[in-house]
Amino acid sequence: MSEALRRRFKEQIKAMFGAEPQKPALIEERAQKVHELKRLTNKAELAAAKEAHRARAKHHRWRNRRWLTLILVNLLFVVSFQLDIQILEGALTASRFIGFHLIDLNSALQVMLAHKHIITNLLIGTATVAVLWLLLGGRSFCSWVCPYHLLAEWAEKIHLWLAAKKLVVDQPIDRRLRSAFWVVFALLALLTGYTVYEAISPTGIVSRTIIYGAMSLWAFVWVLALLVFEIFFVRRAWCRYACPIGLTYGVIGIFSPLRIKYTLATCFHEGECRKVCLVPHVLDTVIKGRAVDIEVPIGPDCTRCGLCVDVCPTGSLKFDIKGLSKLM
Ligand code: SF4
Ligand code: SF4
Numbered sequence: 001m002s003e004a005l006r007r008r009f010k011e012q013i014k015a016m017f018g019a020e021p022q023k024p025a026l027i028e029e030r031a032q033k034v035h036e037l038k039r040l041t042n043k044a045e046l047a048a049a050k051e052a053h054r055a056r057a058k059h060h061r062w063r064n065r066r067w068l069t070l071i072l073v074n075l076l077f078v079v080s081f082q083l084d085i086q087i088l089e090g091a092l093t094a095s096r097f098i099g100f101h102l103i104d105l106n107s108a109l110q111v112m113l114a115h116k117h118i119i120t121n122l123l124i125g126t127a128t129v130a131v132l133w134l135l136l137g138g139r140s141f142c143s144w145v146c147p148y149h150l151l152a153e154w155a156e157k158i159h160l161w162l163a164a165k166k167l168v169v170d171q172p173i174d175r176r177l178r179s180a181f182w183v184v185f186a187l188l189a190l191l192t193g194y195t196v197y198e199a200i201s202p203t204g205i206v207s208r209t210i211i212y213g214a215m216s217l218w219a220f221v222w223v224l225a226l227l228v229f230e231i232f233f234v235r236r237a238w239c240r241y242a243c244p245i246g247l248t249y250g251v252i253g254i255f256s257p258l259r260i261k262y263t264l265a266t267c268f269h270e271g272e273c274r275k276v277c278l279v280p281h282v283l284d285t286v287i288k289g290r291a292v293d294i295e296v297p298i299g300p301d302c303t304r305c306g307l308c309v310d311v312c313p314t315g316s317l318k319f320d321i322k323g324l325s326k327l328m
Helices: 003-016 029-040 043-055 061-083 105-115 120-136 140-144 147-164 176-192 196-200 202-212 217-232 237-241 244-253 272-276 280-286 307-311
Strands: 088-090 094-097 100-103 258-263 295-297 317-321
Touching: 003 244, 003 280, 003 295, 061 088, 061 140, 061 147, 061 202, 061 307, 100 105, 100 120, 105 120, 105 176, 105 196, 105 244, 120 140, 120 244, 140 244, 147 202, 147 217, 147 237, 176 196, 176 237, 176 244, 196 202, 202 217, 217 237, 258 280, 272 280, 272 307, 307 317
Parallel strands: none
Antiparallel strands: 088 094, 094 100, 258 295, 258 317
């Protein structure tokens, strides 16, 4: 890894905890040459090429694969419970997949903080989940499994439709809030002895509702209020600025070999990817003059949702396995 990429990697970890990405101080020479070449390209030629790319039909290949996976995983819980076939028992917080215990990392942490000691049985299930999501990309849990993500994605579509009609305006919040919430929920568990976060987690609420078919009135009102807030006030508020699960899996994503990779040479910097991304701070590298190398891995806060891969007209963003192969 080049020195410029090493620095960027550290910046992206800081960005995950809420820091704003900065203009890079060091850009590899080969990347500088590409930036310069782009600067010298005839402006009319570039505009025509951009227009042609923009006009190209968009596809939803990765989004469709992801939605299908998310629905199937959650349905497997339902089928296992309803038919008592014991393939995937429990809910997303704690489950058993053909005998293997799986405990959500955040839930395990909350339980241990509430009980104030390390519970060995929980550690085994947690380690399995940590290894699983390390291999599969950390926050890919969010976009490929979390049922609230799907609801929020649909709410986001309504928000964007209303925003296009100038009926609502997104009001971004300081991203450091998510790290603050992570600490607050951990402290609440430690001080009260209750897993407070579990009671309000829309991930757990929606997962249990899908499986067991019942939701208390307050839980229904809470999830609905979150979605209404996201539609009318703050785009993707919960996932962007509050959910500690997303941050925990983001930390796992630091070590994951599965990521999105950016190629500078083919990019027109029109920014379509940043418009669809849940975490646009990870895509600051696509801004003109920002890429520190000719190929740049996207940071750990990326949910590996594939929306940018679908929307990029030049194929400059692709799934990639570190040191192995290009998937798309
Ligand atoms: S940030 Fe939280 S609620 Fe959003 S998708 Fe991830 S786990 Fe689900
Ligand atoms: S960078 Fe791409 S894959 Fe990652 S969260 Fe954003 S849109 Fe999804």
